[in-house]
Amino acid sequence: MIVEGYELPKYSVLMSVYDQELPENLNQSLESMLKQSYPPSDFVLVCDGKLTNALDVIVKSFQNEYKDIFRIVRIDENVGAGKAVNKGIKACRYEYIVRMDSDDVSLRGRCMKEMFLFAVKPELDIVGSFVEEFDDLTDKTLTLKRVPLEQKEILSYSKQRNPFNRQTVAFRKSKALKVGGYSDLKLCEDYDFAVRMLADGAKGQNIPEVLVRYRVSESTPKIRSSWRLTKGFIAVRWKLFTEGYIGLRDFFTPCFLQLILFIFPMRFTRWFYRKFLRDTKITPPTAEVLGRDQK
Incomplete structure (x- = not known):
């Protein structure tokens, strides 16, 4: 796809799921990514341990519908988000990887805007955006979570908290592999990943728009x-x-x-x-x- 004279790079979507996810949430999340205005050329779903029958039905239905791009990486036992995502990173076919949580919802223009930013600024290694938090029961918008936009602000903010909304992140595969991917931390592994990317010289930027809806219960x-x-x-x-x-x-x-x-x-x-x-x-x-x- 060419947008404003720039050819957008092809990209992989990477998602991990485990047996505690609700089938309806997984279905909505998968659909939001596979029906992007600029669709992915590769989709890697990491099943972190054995899934429930209901979840497997959802996974197999998408695999049948998107058989040319939808690939499943199965792990016998639950190993945690960091290790699961690392297996997925290695399996992704393209240099640009768009991360997605299994219970959130991406707006249709998310990936086009993130890939456009990579096309316009090829020096970037990691990008993200604002998120909208919405009520799981009513679908009502609750709050907006902003993050710093430019590299200098991102570096400063990273001393306090994650400068990227994890639900919105897209990054270079080669840079992620260079820093060793995600750590084995049980929680906050996304924050640790962002900091290690930045500490290794990664260039980042956030888009000042809501591109992902984050489910709050x-x-x-x-x-x-x-x-x-x-x-x-x-x-x-x-x-x-x-x-x-x-x-x-x-x-x-x-x-x-x-x-x-x-x-x-x-x-x-x-x-x-x-x-x-x-x-x-x-x-x-x-x-x-x-x-x-x-x-």
Whole structure:
């Protein structure tokens, strides 16, 4: 496809799924990626352990419908997101890989816009965008999660939190393999991956539009304030500190805030995310991007 005089590169989509995913969510996620305005030339689905019969039905139906591009990598036992994604990266056929979670929804123009950015700026190694958080039950828009746009801001922000919304990331396969892919961390492996890419000299940029809808359920605040996530967050920040990427202040401050979220009631977590980490005011340009009839 040629857009504004630039030939868009072919790309692979990489998704992993495990047996706790809801079939209807997986179906919607797969459909949103396979029906992009600029469709993928390759789709790798990593099954992280044995799936339920209902999930297998969904997977096989897409495999039959998109037999020319849809490939399945099966892992006998659940190995976790990082290891599963690494197997997928190696299996992808193209240099540009678009990541996708198995329960989120991409807007139809997502991949065209990300590949256009790679075409216009071939020096880039990793790109992403804003995300819209929506209620799992009502489909209602809840908040907008913005991220820094340019390299300088991205590097600065990475000292505190992930400068890319993981649900929106696309990256170069060769650069990902060069840094060793994703780590074996149980949580926050996407943050660790982004930092290692940047530390190795990767150039990044975020598109100031919503290109992915992120599903939020009643359990989301509980997960965000759980001890499991708190331990994972502290673990990745300790790793970054011992590797010299961040200083003591950059290690301590975010960890302290995460511990506050763990200690305080869930209603505080909801308030904190909406007040400091999310935007509840969707501006007209963003609302236009979110149009469900976007081509």
